[in-house]
Amino acid sequence: MITRDECRQQIELVRSAASRPEAAYAARTRLKRLILACGRMIAQEYRLDEPVLPGPVKAPPDAPEDVQQIANCCSRLMQSAKTLCQPSEPLDMRWKAGWARVQSELASLDGALGRE
Secondary structure, three states: OOOHHHHHHHHHHHHHHHOOHHHHHHHHHHHHHHHHHHHHHHHHHOOOOOOOOOOOOOOOOOOOHHHHHHHHHHHHHHHHHHHOOOOOOOOOHHHHHHHHHHHHHHHHHHHHHHOO
16 A cells, blocks of 8 residues: 555655756656556555556545645646656756746645645
8 A cells, every 4th residue: 555655755756856957867757656656545545446657646526635636736747747858958947947847746745645
């Protein structure tokens, strides 16, 4: 069973990798692992089919607000992961702007995971 604490640990791994522009590929990979872990956590909690690959995360309509927020954050993060610049361009403005949006979304996700 994937726990909220495990998802929060994954957030720290993403933050750590994203702090080093030369680690762009690792940061995007860790971001996708985080999204997959959160999707699986929600699926396990609500006895839904677990996702095999990272993708948009859906929570049941009757899920509490924090679970809805986790799913929404992950879906927005997945969209960001698709549009982040390639590792060959880590120092340009696209990298900085893209990861600034991701950092903001990670803070929201971290807050939602902290509530139970």
